[in-house]
Amino acid sequence: MNEPEMWYKAPPRPTLIPLPPVRATKPQVELTVDGQTVRVPEGATLLDACMERGIDTPTVCFHPNYTPVNVCRVCVVELEGARTLVPSCSRLAEPGMVVKTDSPRVKTSRKMVLEFLASSVDLSTAPELLARCQEYGARPERYGPPAPPATDRDSRAAGHHHEPAGNEAQRVAQPVKIDNGLYIRDYSKCVLCYKCVQACGDEAQNTFAIAVAGRGFDARISTENAVSLPDSACVYCGNCIGVCPTGALMFKSEHTLRAQGTWDETRQKQTDTICGYCGVGCTLTLHVQDNTIVKVTSPADQDITRGNLCVKGRFGHESIQNRGDEPELPA
Amino acid sequence: MGGGTNSYQEIEETEVILLWGSNARETHPIFFHHLLKGVHHGARLFAIDPRRTSSVRWADTWLGLDVGTDIVVANAVGREIIAQGWHNQAFIDHATTGFAEYRHSVEPFTLAEAERLSGVPAPAIHQMAKAYAKAKTAIICWTLGITEHHNGVDNVSALINLALLTGHVGRHASGLNPLRGQNNVQGGGDMGALPDRLPGFQHVEVDALRQKFEQAWGTTIPPTRGWNLTQMLEAMGNRQLTALLVLGENPLQSESDRHHTEHLLRSLDFLVVQDLFLTPTAELADVVLPAAAGWCESEGTVTNSERRVQRVRKALEPPGEARDDGEILFDLARALGHDWGEFNAEKVWNELRALSPVHAGMTYDRLEKEHGLQWPCFDEAHPGEMFLHSRLWEQPLNGPPVAFQVVAHSPPVENLTTEFPLRLTTGRRLDDYNTGVQTGGFDSPLRRGETIDLCPEDALALGLTDGEWVRVVSPRGAIDAPVRLSNGLRPGLAFMTFHFQDSVNTNILTIDATDPRSGTAEFKACSIRVEKKSL
Numbered sequence: 001m002n003e004p005e006m007w008y009k010a011p012p013r014p015t016l017i018p019l020p021p022v023r024a025t026k027p028q029v030e031l032t033v034d035g036q037t038v039r040v041p042e043g044a045t046l047l048d049a050c051m052e053r054g055i056d057t058p059t060v061c062f063h064p065n066y067t068p069v070n071v072c073r074v075c076v077v078e079l080e081g082a083r084t085l086v087p088s089c090s091r092l093a094e095p096g097m098v099v100k101t102d103s104p105r106v107k108t109s110r111k112m113v114l115e116f117l118a119s120s121v122d123l124s125t126a127p128e129l130l131a132r133c134q135e136y137g138a139r140p141e142r143y144g145p146p147a148p149p150a151t152d153r154d155s156r157a158a159g160h161h162h163e164p165a166g167n168e169a170q171r172v173a174q175p176v177k178i179d180n181g182l183y184i185r186d187y188s189k190c191v192l193c194y195k196c197v198q199a200c201g202d203e204a205q206n207t208f209a210i211a212v213a214g215r216g217f218d219a220r221i222s223t224e225n226a227v228s229l230p231d232s233a234c235v236y237c238g239n240c241i242g243v244c245p246t247g248a249l250m251f252k253s254e255h256t257l258r259a260q261g262t263w264d265e266t267r268q269k270q271t272d273t274i275c276g277y278c279g280v281g282c283t284l285t286l287h288v289q290d291n292t293i294v295k296v297t298s299p300a301d302q303d304i305t306r307g308n309l310c311v312k313g314r315f316g317h318e319s320i321q322n323r324g325d326e327p328e329l330p331a
Numbered sequence: 332m333g334g335g336t337n338s339y340q341e342i343e344e345t346e347v348i349l350l351w352g353s354n355a356r357e358t359h360p361i362f363f364h365h366l367l368k369g370v371h372h373g374a375r376l377f378a379i380d381p382r383r384t385s386s387v388r389w390a391d392t393w394l395g396l397d398v399g400t401d402i403v404v405a406n407a408v409g410r411e412i413i414a415q416g417w418h419n420q421a422f423i424d425h426a427t428t429g430f431a432e433y434r435h436s437v438e439p440f441t442l443a444e445a446e447r448l449s450g451v452p453a454p455a456i457h458q459m460a461k462a463y464a465k466a467k468t469a470i471i472c473w474t475l476g477i478t479e480h481h482n483g484v485d486n487v488s489a490l491i492n493l494a495l496l497t498g499h500v501g502r503h504a505s506g507l508n509p510l511r512g513q514n515n516v517q518g519g520g521d522m523g524a525l526p527d528r529l530p531g532f533q534h535v536e537v538d539a540l541r542q543k544f545e546q547a548w549g550t551t552i553p554p555t556r557g558w559n560l561t562q563m564l565e566a567m568g569n570r571q572l573t574a575l576l577v578l579g580e581n582p583l584q585s586e587s588d589r590h591h592t593e594h595l596l597r598s599l600d601f602l603v604v605q606d607l608f609l610t611p612t613a614e615l616a617d618v619v620l621p622a623a624a625g626w627c628e629s630e631g632t633v634t635n636s637e638r639r640v641q642r643v644r645k646a647l648e649p650p651g652e653a654r655d656d657g658e659i660l661f662d663l664a665r666a667l668g669h670d671w672g673e674f675n676a677e678k679v680w681n682e683l684r685a686l687s688p689v690h691a692g693m694t695y696d697r698l699e700k701e702h703g704l705q706w707p708c709f710d711e712a713h714p715g716e717m718f719l720h721s722r723l724w725e726q727p728l729n730g731p732p733v734a735f736q737v738v739a740h741s742p743p744v745e746n747l748t749t750e751f752p753l754r755l756t757t758g759r760r761l762d763d764y765n766t767g768v769q770t771g772g773f774d775s776p777l778r779r780g781e782t783i784d785l786c787p788e789d790a791l792a793l794g795l796t797d798g799e800w801v802r803v804v805s806p807r808g809a810i811d812a813p814v815r816l817s818n819g820l821r822p823g824l825a826f827m828t829f830h831f832q833d834s835v836n837t838n839i840l841t842i843d844a845t846d847p848r849s850g851t852a853e854f855k856a857c858s859i860r861v862e863k864k865s866l
Contacts, residue, residue, distance in 0.1 A: 008534045012730035018721040181774030230776045271646035276626035279511025280362045281635025286646040310360035319772025
């Protein structure tokens with residue numbers, strides 16, 4: 001067989017290192033945040049401007065990789081000349097804007113939002129949100145004792161909402177959904193940040209198995225016609241779990257260990273490695289407790305996965321764990 | 332050097348994507364995220380596949396060709412581009428040779444002739460040719476639908492010809508990208524696990540290159556290429572090869588024509604299998620060396636489909652007596668009289684860096700900090716190449732021009748006959764992997780076991796219903812499997828996977844015809860018949 005000469009010889013190196021086309025640099029926008037001048041590139045948001053100044057801004061529904069959905073209203077700031085507070089995650093910076101992030105109005109608004117969330121949602125596995133509640137002095141207990149959990153949230157239709165009695169705090173509580181072996185859905189812990197819907201939709205997975213159903217306080221994340229996951233379009237990539245900020249979506253392994261009281265993050269070690277399946281090269285962060293993989297995530301700030309994995313990468317490690325005898329623990 | 336020419340990021344910015352013989356939605360799901368970003372940004376996606384897969388559903392146009400007619404379609408695209416004057420004459424003159432021969436060779440592949448041979452409507456071929464040639468940037472991606480044929484190398488050449496014809500290579504967001512099926516199949520080749528290569532694609536038959544390694548290793552290296560897997564199987568057949576060390580492979584189940592493979596493995600004098608699991612291949616072995624899992628129980632590197640070398644790290648202690656592959660090989664060397672010292676992954680890597688120019692700049696420190704580096708990376712200041720072959724656009728041309736490869740259509744080795752009238756093709760599903768050794772253990776809600784997928788028309792003609800167990804017969808053997816009706820198949824086409832071989836042994840059916848150059852078997856095409864089981 002005739003093999004061309006280049007088969008034996010490495011091609012010459014390019015004279016220049018290949019680079020993507022140079023993009024025009026964006027003009028800078030100058031604005032004032034808390035009395036100080038900030039410059040950000042055109043197209044940046046007020047949240048970017050706050051970060052540029054090192055101002056710690058609470059967010060719930062914001063995800064750096066996704067288009068802002070503007071639903072939580074925790075990141076609001078005061079914009080001079082605007083009638084209402086504006087969501088910093090989506091409002092674009094404009095020249096000459098004057099923004100305040102620590103006015104009483106901003107603080108009260110953030111506190112109210114956090115209070116409403118904490119009074120209606122179980123935040124026990126959302127330490128960051130609980131810390132924000134404390135920071136802003138939220139007192140969810142002032143809305144009264146918690147109302148009993150509902151069993152009919154999945155079937156509530158718009159316009160059929162019953163007025164609450166007013167003497168107890170309405171809650172989104174409902175039984176945990178365990179309908180498959182890989183992950184659970186505990187919507188008592190759901191703050192409706194929409195990130196799971198975005199992850200399942202066109203921001204990442206493009207499977208569209210879930211959406212927000214219902215209106216007002218009855219709004220909830222649902223599969224089509226509220227069918228179980230095995231009957232839905234779900235492909236078990238678990239990218240919704242990866243972005244859930246409250247633990248409403250959780251590996252079944254984590255849920256089980258928590259129920260047994262043996263989940264212990266202080267005994268867990270996280271190690272980044274590369275998935276052993278196909279040739280894409282996804283970074284897996286293995287969360288290991290007692291020499292057992294208890295959860296798999298992926299870094300959101302690395303370009304190959306942007307935090308996303310497929311069913312094999314996220315869940316397909318059981319056979320490694322179960323081979324041979326019980327794994328021997330290091331001495 | 333062989334590897335995908337572009338980075339994943341570039342497919343998000345390209346104008347036209349040809350996804351050829353690849354169901355990346357299920358087999359490379361996270362790459363498909365990047366591809367879908369491209370589609371959302373306005374790229375036109377053409378899917379060339381016998382099956383209407385879950386990837387195809389995202390395409391603007393589906394070219395549902397008959398199995399094994401890829402060259403017909405590719406050559407027809409090439410002919411149409413030339414006939415319409417859409418080819419990039421300036422690039423052809425500047426950077427290629429053999430255009431006249433190529434033009435002559437594709438002349439018979441008119442749109443009408445291509446439609447007759449491949450089943451793809453002529454307007455669809457015309458449309459794809461126009462979109463691909465006229466785009467400012469365009470990327471071709473392929474997987475095993477191109478390579479798992481008796482003429483897989485020719486199939487790849489046919490696609491490369493299209494890139495040369497239009498200048499869609501060597502530029503940002505334009506190129507040719509084979510998606511790698513295993514996490515280190517790219518790295519294995521890069522490290523010299525090829526019959527004719529030393530690490531870094533350095534040809535063993537080039538004296539100067541071989542001598543460099545001989546000097547570093549203080550030993551002599553056989554000066555001619557070795558066998559590929561197919562040749563090894565042949566050599567087992569004629570007793571030239573009598574002892575075998577198998578590392579992390581399950582050939583008994585992964586090779587085509589299972590009965591034949593089993594006979595060859597059993598005829599060996601000595602078989603050693605080094606694996607995570609006691610696979611069916613390992614069960615035949617004289618000695619089994621239990622290994623640690625490369626991706627989570629040991630330190631090292633792997634290389635992905637965008638040529639990125641990435642670190643794997645130890646997160647778990649391996650069970651029982653399982654040990655790092657490197658430690659086992661070092662011990663083996665010592666037992667054979669060569670003391671390589673203590674095994675250390677970084678030390679081995681640094682030795683590689685000293686011998687392979689394309690890896691020279693990749694220190695462990697940099698791999699850590701920069702989340703991997705793409706080869707070639709010639710020194711520690713080099714960022715790695717985002718896309719390959721930019722030299723082809725330099726004025727004057729830097730290095731030799733690239734030759735068009737004339738390729739002829741050659742249908743699958745096994746013809747359809749009245750006795751075996753159906754075409755069986757094979758592939759993977761989303762939640763399982765190859766022979767199922769690794770994925771079998773997890774509780775996938777998507778798993779439905781092996782089936783013989785048929786289109787509703789064929790099932791109706793045979794009087795079969797969904798879920799009914801049937802006998803599937805090929806010239807090599809017969810197995811039982813349940814029928815699954817699939818709207819993604821056209822009449823005459825059947826589909827199976829390899830995932831559940833302990834229950835349904837698909838490779839009893841497949842043919843061991845292989846491409847003489849790549850050694851890859853024609854898993855994508857054999858002939859079968861489906862028999863209703865008597866009640």
